[in-house]
Structures are given as structure tokens and as C-alpha cells.
Amino acid sequence: MSAFLSLLSVCLLIRTVASVSAPILRTVWTATADSFNQGNEPQKAIDANLNTFWHSQFNPTADALPNWIxxxxxxxxxxxxxxxLPRQDGSANGRIGGHKIEVSTDGANWNLAATGTYINDDIVKKTTFISRAARYVRITATTEAQQAGLQWTSAAEINVYHEVTYDYISRTAWTVSADSQETVSENSPAQNAIDGNPATLWHTRYNGGTIAPLPHWFQIDAGTQITVEGLSYLPRGAPGNGRIGQYSIQVSNDGNTWTQVATGMWVDTEDEKITLFDATARYFRLNALTEAGNRGQWTTAREINLVSGETEVIPAAPAASNGLWVNTVDFPLVPAAVAMLPNGKVLVWSSFERDNFGGSNGFTQTAIYDPATGESTPRVVTNTNHDMFCPGISIDFNGRIVVSGGSNAAKTSIYDSATDAWTAGPDMNIGRGYQSTVTVGDGRIFNIGGSWSGAVGNKNGEIYSPSANTWTLQSGALVSPMQTQDTKGPYRSDNHGWLFAWKTGTVFQAGPSKGMNWYDTNGAGSVTAAGNRADDGDAMCGNAVMYDAPAGKILTAGGSANYEDDTARSNAYVITLGATKQNPQVTKVPNMAFARGFANGVALPDGTVFVTGGQSFVKPFTDTTAHLTPELFNPATNTWTQLNPMSIPRTYHSTALLLPDATILQGGGGLCGGCGVNHFDAEIFVPPYLLNADGSRKARPVINTVATTVRLGASLGITTNSAVTRFALVRIGSATHTVDTDQRRIPLTPAGSGTSYTVTIPSDPGVAVPGFWFLFALNSAGTPSVAKIVKVTP
Structure with a gap:
């Protein structure tokens, strides 16, 4: 009777769980490839054996890249x-670097899901993208990850994931055991993995200097035979020690004779992992073969479940009127900082590590992303002795990326895309990190705040002259008026200033403090109060975007009173600048639909502002309370529109930039080692102005001819392939930690008709800040052209 009741409880107490990303069972799959070596057939990439792999032909000769499977x-x-999963035999040959991932329902018509460049290591990679229907998946390797011109490709395992809901089988009758458990330094027995409390965990022994070595096992005795479809493993959160990497799953009916039913490698993140298999057994054993982040010999688990009853989640088709996320871009690092280059490529970087920061190590992981190919070229920058994590970024008149401070607080590094070279600039007078810098109308770069790095407090202004290659203190440009009332004091209160170059060498500071200020960068500098941002409070890690520079229009949105562990707000305002050192007009506009901190704002060529990502409760290195739905502000109608959601959370350390084709690159988040929320990728968003109702691309105007340089105040002749109604200049941007002081938009009304037009560039360098700009032509439907890149000169 007791056995019957136990079985009854198993049957009755099954409960449905929220949706999760799960691999599709591969039992009936087949694989083909353009090339394979004898003994390394493509089917080896889906055989659930980590020790076998597909390899393109190399004997007697190699088949040249690209290769596909x-x-x-x-x-x-x-x-x-x-x-x-790259090959696991210790050889790096054939690891995929540059790649594209395409999907198809019929094997003939292919749709791009992702592109990019993978890191050269043997850790499993998971590329996430917007859900789409597919029967076939094609991975094309365009380069080999070792960057040595090698001409082969390999893969140990390929999995495909879909979103499912499923059922947990009741654990009421279970008993569990493990090969090792820590009960001295912390109370972490095996039982904690089935207690229903994700705040507790099972941890293998580490007390007393004796660490139980890998492999480890965790065993479930269900009390009677049960039929299951898979196992669920919930790893620990930060710091991530003991997350399972390589694993195998075995089943038994007597606890002595075991049959392996699954094997694989889990990604080093904190989200729940599902492995599917069909088995009827009493005993189930999860074997941890490696630690996912190579952090040590331990194994941990917050919760372990057996699952059944999987049901695929079918997402609603996105409406093209709300824009479309079209593909993911994989990067070889977490893009915590980005800058648009005058050649149309994007500079991205992280810190001294690709997925972590800390200390002042004197070098930086960088890459150049090419939107034309979707791939990135990695480079470790060592010659400037600068870890460029959490810096100030500004683009000078000649398109050079000037990076100041950060982990190496006093350093300056300069990247020139014309020579593809990094050079060391002069040290700042004050070491800084989390400061803001802005290029002003005379070509110098103003810098203020930044107590995250270097000594805390008194981070008054200084200014960099590119022509003299010097930093000069400005003793009158006091930081104290722009500080917030953060509970952590100056360490947080002078971070991430919202700075805008304006007329006669002034800089307007719009936030994040509720009090606004004018900074005069002439001479020793000065500061003049500019009133409060209406009824807004301090808005740290909110956004400010100059969407109409000649009119002095700035949109501000979101932020929170404190940098972390605080509730964000949805407040939005339009600031209108007028005379320098006078209080601007501040108008409260409708709130966003979502409260956001750590979001990003992008000025679009049609005058709207795209606000994306962030979270409603700001906590660095988490994706909880993240918002996947971006919003679009239209100043002409004074309204916000919710757009189609992205697939990947973008919170702390996320970035966003306008690309030359008028799409948006939104990426990053994390950069925290074992935190479990590192995002080595970006997504491409196509705004509604480029789409027909059926999701196809609209016909776009084309700029046929235009000069590549134009002086302030001069006329610029433009020819197009069809009639247009307006033009727009958008200065190329840079972004880190929600700040992009380079981007601004100038609407241009043309003279002329047909396909020949003339526009006049504003004459004030505080409005049309010299440097490189995107020039867009827009037709009567508001559809922009692909941009021409134009240099505005003094």
C-alpha cells in the first residue's frame, strides 16, 4: 500500500513550470556537410558523444573554407x-571563428539567424536569436578561430533549442545522495538540491584544505520506477563556483547497473538547464565531469528536478509595424564599450579579460566588427598600458576614438581607424573611471567626474587638446554641482554625466543629477547652475539624447535615485536649450511604459528616439526585472510606442549604436566573470521606417553623389536616385554605461527638386560639432537611405 501511495503522489503532484530554453531531442536527426574526413563524418556532431567530432577533409588535402554543416x-x-561545442580532444584545429547560422523550413530557402565570431576556446557556445520556424539549421564556418589562416572546421556537438513548458515530477518520495557534500564551512548537503528553495544549494566538500576532486555525482532514488523525459539543473548564481560544465546522466533500476542516457556540456550561466532523454527507471545519476568556468574541483546545484510533459511554446508573429529584430551578432568578448568608426565599422572592447574586469592590468581585449560581413577581428591592445574598462569616450574632429581612464585611471589611449593603430595619449591630471567626456566646438575634449576609479571625490574638470596632445586642469569646472545624492556618496554620485557641447565653448550638463549646469570650457573653466529638470529626481544611469541639435532639443528618460539596489523610474522630459548659461525650458512628456535604468538611447534619422533595454530594479550584473520591449519616442506626436521585444536581456554594461544602414546594434551586458549574465553578442533591430506591412524591406532612396567633406556653414550638393523630402545628419556615436555624448542629430531641409538638392550645414561648431557624421536622405514616407559618411570641418 505504501508503495502504491508513493506512486500515486508522484503521479498527482506533477506541476507545470514556466517556459525555459530546452534542447530538442536529436534521436532522429541527420547531418550533412560540404566536406568531411573519413572517421569524422557530420553525424558525429549530433551523436551525443563528446569524444567524437565532425571534421572537414584534411587528409590528403584540406578543403578550403568556408565549410558548412x-x-x-x-x-x-x-x-x-x-x-x-568545439572538439574536446585537446586540439584547437577546426574551432569555428567567423560564422553564420541560417535556418530553413524546406532546405532550399534560408533565413539568416546569426553571424559573428566565436572565441578561440573549447567551451560550448550558445547563440540566441529571435524565435523562428525551422526544420533545417546550417552553420557555415568562414574562418578558423585560431586566426592563422587554417582551412578546416570541426564540431563535437551541435544542439538546437526551442522554448518549452514542461512538468516537474514530484520529489515527495525521493531520497538523494552525492559522492561529496560540504557541511562544515557551510550547510550544503545534497538534500538542498531538492528542497524547493533556490537560495540554498548542494556543494561538494572543500573544508579543511581538502577539496573533493572531480568528477562528482548526484543520485536520485525516486522510490519506485518512474518514466521521465529529461533532467533539469539549476546552477548557482554569482560567483558561479561549481557550475557543471561537461556532464553525463545515467539511469538504473537496482542502483548497481547503470545505463548512460545523455551527455553534453552546459553553458557557464545561471539560467536553468534542461537535458532531454526517455527513460523508465528508479535511480537517476547526474555526473559532473568538469566545472563550467574552470574555477576549481567543486560542483554545486541549487535545484535538480526530473521533468516530463514538454510542450513547445509557439510565439506570436511580430508585427512589422513595430520593427523587427533580424539577427544576432556573436562577439569574441562582452561589448561593454563601443564606438562607430569613420570607415563604417565598429570598435568594441571589454577589459583585460573578455568576460571580466578587475584591477589595473595594463591591456584591453578589443575587436573590430564589420557590419558588411558580420564578423569581428579581435586584438589585445598592450602598447598603451591601459585597461580601458569603464572609461570616458569621445570621438575627435578627425574621427579618432579618445579613451580616457577606467581601470587604469590616469591613462589615455587613442585609436585611429585611418592607420588601424592604437597610440598612448598623455596621462590625465586626475585619475578617473565612470567619468563622462564630450568633444566641444573648438575640438578639445572636456572631462569631468569619475570617482569609480582613482581617488574618490573632487573629480573637477580637465580638458584635452588633440592638437597639443595635453590634458589641462580647469579648476573652475567644479564637479560638486553635478553630483547626485546617491547613498554611496561621491563614489557613485559623480558618475556618467549627461554632457552636450553647445555654443561658445560651453557644455550643458543635463543630468543625471536633478540639478542641471552649464560648464564653460574656456580658460580655467567655470560652472553656472541651470535649474532643475522640472519635477524629476536624480536619474543615475538614465538616458539623454539630443535629437534636434539646431533647436537644442534633448530627450531624457528613466534612471534611478541611486546607482544600484533601487527602483528605476519611467519619467521622460524634453529640454530645450537656448542662450548659454541661462536656464533651459524643461517640458514633462508622457512617461515610458517601462521604468528603466541601465538602458540605452539612440537618435534616429527621422527625428524619433529609440530607448532599449534596462531593468526596473537596478542591480549590476543581474538580468532580473529586465525589459525586452524597446520604446520609440516621437517628438512630433509626443508619444511613446512599444516595439517588438528582443530575445536577450540588455542591462548593466549593455550598449547601443546607430549603424550606417539606419538599423540599430544593441549588445553586451554582464562582463562579470562567473556572474552568469555575460552576453557575448548583440542583436540587430530594423526600425519600422524600413519595413512594409508584411515585413519586407521598403524601397529606399539612394544618395548617388555627395562630397565627403563640408565646412561649417557651407552648402552641400547631393544627388539621389529618386525624390526625397528631407535630409538628416547624425554624428557617429560611442557608448558605454548608458552614455553616448557623441551622437546628435541635425535635420536638414533641402533646396532643389527631382534628384538634385542642396543643404546648408549649421555654422556654429557647438551645434554641428565637427567630425564624422552619417548623412541620410529621407523620402515622403520617412524611409531613410543608407548613410553616406561625411566629415564636417571647422
Whole structure:
């Protein structure tokens, strides 16, 4: 009777769980490839054996890249991710670097899901993208990850993921055991993994200097035979020690004779992992073979469940009227800082590590992303002795990226895309990190705040002259008026200033403090109060975007009173600048639909402002309370519109930039080692102005001819392929920690008709800040052209 009751409880106490990303069972899959070596057939990439792998032909000769492999899942699923595990035999040959991932329902018509460049290591990669229907998945390798011109490709395992809901089987009758558990330094027995409390965990022994070595096992005795479809593993959060990497799962009916039913490698993140298999057994054993982040010999688990009853989640088709997220871009690092280059490529960087920061190590992981190919070229910058994490960024008149402070608080590094070279600039007078810098109308770069790095407090202004290559203190440019009332004091209160170059060498500070200020960068500098931002409070890590520079229009949105552990706000305001050192007009506009901190704002060529990402409760290195739905502010109608959601959270350390084709690159988040929220990628958003109702691309105007340089105040002749109604200049941007002081937009009304037009550039360098700008032509429907890059000169 007791056995019957136990079985009854198992059957009755199954409960449905919220949706999760789960790999599709590969039992019936087949794989084909353009090339394979004898003994390394493509089917080896889907055989659930980590010790075998597909390899393109190398004997007697290598088949040159690109190489491709196609998996046929035999059924159509709504997929949103592909996992790639490089070979696990210790050799790096064939690891995929540059790549694209395409999907198809018929094997003939392919749709791009992702592109990019993978890191050269043997850790599993998971590329996530917007869900789409597919039966076939094709991975094309365009480069080999070792960057040595090698011409082969390999893969140990390929998985495809879809979103599912499923059922947990009741754990009421279970008993569990493990090969090791820590009960001295912390109370972390095996039982904690089935207690229903994700705040507790099972941890293998580490007390007394004796660490139980890998491999480890965790065993479930269900009390009677049960039928299951998979196992769920919830890893610990930060710092991530003991997350399982390589694993195997075995089942048994007597606890002595075991049969392996699954194997694989889990990604080093804190989200729940599902492995599917079909088994009827009493005993289930999860074997941890490696630690996911190579942090040590331990294993941990917050919760372990057996699952059944999987149901695929079918997402609603996104409406093109709300824009479309089209593909993911994989980076070889977490893009915590980005800058647009005059050649149309994007500079991205993290810190001394690709996924972590800390200390002052004197070098930086960088990459150049090419939107034309979707791939990145990595480079470790060592010659400037500068860890450029959490810096100030400004683009000078000649398009050079001037990076100041950060982990190496006094350093300056300069990247020139014309020579593809990094050079060391002079040290600042004050070491800084989390400061803001802005290029002013005379070509110098103003810098203020930044107590995150270097000594805390008194981070008054200084200014960099590119022509003299010197930093000069400005003793009158006091930081104290722009500080917030953060509970952590100056360490947080002078961070991430919202700075805008304006007329006669002034800089307007719009926030994040509720009090606004004018900074005069002439001579020793000065500061003049400019009133409060209406009824807004301090708005740290909110956004400010100059969407109409000649009119002095700035949109501010979101932020929170304190940098972290605080509730964000949805407040939004339009600031209108007029005479320098006078209080601007501040108008409260409708709130965003979502409260956001750590979001990003982008000025679009049609005059709207795109606000994306962030979270409603600001806590660095978390994706909880993240908002996937971006919003678009239209100043002409004074309204916000919710757009289609992205697939990946973008919170702390996320970035966003306008690209030359008028799409948006939104990426990053994390950069925290074992935190579990490192995002080595970006997504591309196509705004509604480029889309027909059916999601196809609108016909776009084309700028046929235009000069590549133009002086302030001069006329610029433009020819197009069709009639247009207006033009817009958008200065190329840079972004880190919600700040982009480089971007601003200038609407231009043309003279002329047909396909020949003339526009006049504003004459004030505080409005049309010299440097490189995107020039867009827009037709009567508001559809922009692909930009021409134009240099505005003094």
C-alpha cells in the first residue's frame, strides 16, 4: 500500500513550470556537410558523444573554407538558439571563428539567424536569436578561430533549442545522495538540491584544505520506477563556483547497473538547464565531469528536478509595424564599450579579460566588427598600458576614438581607424573611471567626474587638446554641482554625466543629477547652475539624447535615485536649450511604459528616439526585472510606442549604436566573470521606417553623389536616385554605461527638386560639432537611405 501511495503522489503532484530554453531531442536527426574526413563524418556532431567530432577533409588535402554543416531535425520547430561545442580532444584545429547560422523550413530557402565570431576556446557556445520556424539549421564556418589562416572546421556537438513548458515530477518520495557534500564551512548537503528553495544549494566538500576532486555525482532514488523525459539543473548564481560544465546522466533500476542516457556540456550561466532523454527507471545519476568556468574541483546545484510533459511554446508573429529584430551578432568578448568608426565599422572592447574586469592590468581585449560581413577581428591592445574598462569616450574632429581612464585611471589611449593603430595619449591630471567626456566646438575634449576609479571625490574638470596632445586642469569646472545624492556618496554620485557641447565653448550638463549646469570650457573653466529638470529626481544611469541639435532639443528618460539596489523610474522630459548659461525650458512628456535604468538611447534619422533595454530594479550584473520591449519616442506626436521585444536581456554594461544602414546594434551586458549574465553578442533591430506591412524591406532612396567633406556653414550638393523630402545628419556615436555624448542629430531641409538638392550645414561648431557624421536622405514616407559618411570641418 505504501508503495502504491508513493506512486500515486508522484503521479498527482506533477506541476507545470514556466517556459525555459530546452534542447530538442536529436534521436532522429541527420547531418550533412560540404566536406568531411573519413572517421569524422557530420553525424558525429549530433551523436551525443563528446569524444567524437565532425571534421572537414584534411587528409590528403584540406578543403578550403568556408565549410558548412546542415542538421535536419525531421520536424519543424520554433527555434531560438543553436549550441556549438568545439572538439574536446585537446586540439584547437577546426574551432569555428567567423560564422553564420541560417535556418530553413524546406532546405532550399534560408533565413539568416546569426553571424559573428566565436572565441578561440573549447567551451560550448550558445547563440540566441529571435524565435523562428525551422526544420533545417546550417552553420557555415568562414574562418578558423585560431586566426592563422587554417582551412578546416570541426564540431563535437551541435544542439538546437526551442522554448518549452514542461512538468516537474514530484520529489515527495525521493531520497538523494552525492559522492561529496560540504557541511562544515557551510550547510550544503545534497538534500538542498531538492528542497524547493533556490537560495540554498548542494556543494561538494572543500573544508579543511581538502577539496573533493572531480568528477562528482548526484543520485536520485525516486522510490519506485518512474518514466521521465529529461533532467533539469539549476546552477548557482554569482560567483558561479561549481557550475557543471561537461556532464553525463545515467539511469538504473537496482542502483548497481547503470545505463548512460545523455551527455553534453552546459553553458557557464545561471539560467536553468534542461537535458532531454526517455527513460523508465528508479535511480537517476547526474555526473559532473568538469566545472563550467574552470574555477576549481567543486560542483554545486541549487535545484535538480526530473521533468516530463514538454510542450513547445509557439510565439506570436511580430508585427512589422513595430520593427523587427533580424539577427544576432556573436562577439569574441562582452561589448561593454563601443564606438562607430569613420570607415563604417565598429570598435568594441571589454577589459583585460573578455568576460571580466578587475584591477589595473595594463591591456584591453578589443575587436573590430564589420557590419558588411558580420564578423569581428579581435586584438589585445598592450602598447598603451591601459585597461580601458569603464572609461570616458569621445570621438575627435578627425574621427579618432579618445579613451580616457577606467581601470587604469590616469591613462589615455587613442585609436585611429585611418592607420588601424592604437597610440598612448598623455596621462590625465586626475585619475578617473565612470567619468563622462564630450568633444566641444573648438575640438578639445572636456572631462569631468569619475570617482569609480582613482581617488574618490573632487573629480573637477580637465580638458584635452588633440592638437597639443595635453590634458589641462580647469579648476573652475567644479564637479560638486553635478553630483547626485546617491547613498554611496561621491563614489557613485559623480558618475556618467549627461554632457552636450553647445555654443561658445560651453557644455550643458543635463543630468543625471536633478540639478542641471552649464560648464564653460574656456580658460580655467567655470560652472553656472541651470535649474532643475522640472519635477524629476536624480536619474543615475538614465538616458539623454539630443535629437534636434539646431533647436537644442534633448530627450531624457528613466534612471534611478541611486546607482544600484533601487527602483528605476519611467519619467521622460524634453529640454530645450537656448542662450548659454541661462536656464533651459524643461517640458514633462508622457512617461515610458517601462521604468528603466541601465538602458540605452539612440537618435534616429527621422527625428524619433529609440530607448532599449534596462531593468526596473537596478542591480549590476543581474538580468532580473529586465525589459525586452524597446520604446520609440516621437517628438512630433509626443508619444511613446512599444516595439517588438528582443530575445536577450540588455542591462548593466549593455550598449547601443546607430549603424550606417539606419538599423540599430544593441549588445553586451554582464562582463562579470562567473556572474552568469555575460552576453557575448548583440542583436540587430530594423526600425519600422524600413519595413512594409508584411515585413519586407521598403524601397529606399539612394544618395548617388555627395562630397565627403563640408565646412561649417557651407552648402552641400547631393544627388539621389529618386525624390526625397528631407535630409538628416547624425554624428557617429560611442557608448558605454548608458552614455553616448557623441551622437546628435541635425535635420536638414533641402533646396532643389527631382534628384538634385542642396543643404546648408549649421555654422556654429557647438551645434554641428565637427567630425564624422552619417548623412541620410529621407523620402515622403520617412524611409531613410543608407548613410553616406561625411566629415564636417571647422
Amino acid at each position: 546542415i542538421v535536419d531535425m525531421k520536424n519543424t520547430y520554433n527555434i531560438h538558439a543553436v549550441g556549438y
